[in-house]
Amino acid sequence: MRLSYSADIKVIQVPCTGRVDILHLLNAIEDGADGVYVAGCLEGECHYIEGNLKAKRKVEYVKKTLTELGIEPERVAMYNLSSAQGARFAEIANEMADKIKALGPTPVKNTHAA
């Protein structure tokens, strides 16, 4: 199946979303990402029992932090889909890209951007 999705998305693979850390999300924002989302397995279907639920709580924590800093919390999101849902993956990627485009570029200006 060949599906196309927004070229603005950079995919970082992890074995399980339980591996995603608050710091990974914060560091992405700190380094100037306009948005960052976690695509985990469907709730109740985590191979490691609750990796995706942990990821969801971390996303919530980062949303709260961004809100405290006056940054739109929508720049961070959690999505759930199964590995069989390729079309849904593309749809989510486009949805997130559209959402971020509507918000505009990040207010976190990277003065020493590499």
Add this chain to the structure above:
Amino acid sequence: MIVADRKSLEEILAMVKDNKKILIAGCKGCVTVCNVGGLKEVEILASSIKIARKKEGNDIEIDIEVLERQCDTEYVAGISETVGDYEAVISLACGVGPQFLSEMYKDQTFYPGVNTTFFGGATQHGVWEERCAGCGTCAIHNFGGLCPIARCAKSLMNGPCGGSSNGVCEINKDTECIWDSIVRKKMEAGRLEDLLGVKGIKDWQTARDGGPRRSIREELVQGNI
């Protein structure tokens, strides 16, 4: 352990608003265990501050250190060579940490990044409760092992007040009436009579009321053991 809560980002950002280079110092003791001042929290705070400052277009340089314990001069001395490189230091240790640091490094400014709250422990993941108020004369064996000094809103020593209702304290529906628990425990053990003796007036001089406290172990002071 000593339990603390992180101060709001707003408060911390205001503390360092004029600084361009700071250190955030964590502690591997109690505040690591209560998830407020260990390596992870130090890194999260550093990243959050950097995000806020980049947003303002006013970058800040932040280094991090996590001391073995900030309540021990031996470990506090560990940053002697670098502490002067910063305009200010945020300590995520309990209130003891930034004081030991301030006492050792008189020219540096140390900000408390946490609000130190009580002596207690985790009753479930993410929930900490007070257990001891450090009164200096422990008497919990008289109360079924439960402390009415720290856990009764009025620190009553001779049974519950009239506000005890169905095991809940009158100050707030989420607070258990510890006297209800003490009495219930004694009843279940068939030893209610243990509570009948009137407790004399508590001598609060060993508590904070007697002024700052000091604990001296002569044998250690003399270096004999």
